Amino acid sequence: MKFFLDTANVDKIKYYADMGLVDGVTTNPSLVAKEGRNFEEVIKEITSIVNGPVSAEVTATDSENMVKQARQLSKMHKNIVIKIPMIKEGIKAAHTLAKEGIKINMTLIFSPSQALLAAKAGARYVSPFVGRLDDISHIGMELVETIRGIFDNYDFNCEIIVASIRNPLHVVDAAVTGADIATIPPDVMDKLFNHPLTDIGLAKFMKDWESAFGK
Numbered sequence: 001m002k003f004f005l006d007t008a009n010v011d012k013i014k015y016y017a018d019m020g021l022v023d024g025v026t027t028n029p030s031l032v033a034k035e036g037r038n039f040e041e042v043i044k045e046i047t048s049i050v051n052g053p054v055s056a057e058v059t060a061t062d063s064e065n066m067v068k069q070a071r072q073l074s075k076m077h078k079n080i081v082i083k084i085p086m087i088k089e090g091i092k093a094a095h096t097l098a099k100e101g102i103k104i105n106m107t108l109i110f111s112p113s114q115a116l117l118a119a120k121a122g123a124r125y126v127s128p129f130v131g132r133l134d135d136i137s138h139i140g141m142e143l144v145e146t147i148r149g150i151f152d153n154y155d156f157n158c159e160i161i162v163a164s165i166r167n168p169l170h171v172v173d174a175a176v177t178g179a180d181i182a183t184i185p186p187d188v189m190d191k192l193f194n195h196p197l198t199d200i201g202l203a204k205f206m207k208d209w210e211s212a213f214g215k
């Protein structure tokens with residue numbers, strides 16, 4: 001499973017990219033707004049750090065302007081993927097852009113039928129939001145399982161990005177389910193490393209070494 005970072009924070013992206021853990025990046029308008037920086041400048045900087053797909057989202061909600069924004073954004077770098085919301089206008093825009101060879105990440109996917117429509121329209125990625133479904137007492141990961149089953153039945157060139165990840169178990173479950181990608185917020189990425197027994201074990205190794213050989 002590929003790891004994308006779900007952030008527009010370039011310091012965090014660089015930090016994990018230096019460990020070889022970042023296959024791509026996803027952003028959304030909320031994440032970019034949080035950084036308080038120029039949108040295009042941030043996206044350009046991310047493409048200079050990560051050699052993989054970088055999702056940048058359109059802010060228009062009608063297909064004509066979505067297409068215009070998408071064409072503009074995709075000129076910035078070959079790795080730019082255009083994130084488009086899963087609405088009828090978005091599907092229309094995705095269909096037009098896919099024919100031009102522009103890669104689409106269809107976002108705000110909350111049902112199997114939405115994922116199926118996105119794949120049929122030519123989206124290269126679908127982003128089911130597991131955390132937001134869990135928030136309303138639906139099991140987000142069941143949606144990922146269903147989409148996996150549908151995509152495995154056919155020959156869609158569409159990868160599943162598990163999005164709205166809130167904890168390490170979401171990442172593990174995404175891998176168990178056979179999702180292609182998990183897009184992980186930096187705070188969850190950090191938690192993936194931790195285990196108390198690792199810390200206890202290392203402290204003991206160091207202590208035993210020091211008692212035998214000194215510092």
Ligand code: E4P
Pocket residue numbers: 006026027028107127129131132163164165183
């Ligand atoms: C990424 O593609 C999504 O925009 C993001 O994962 C949404 O996460 P949230 O539900 O925590 O805002």
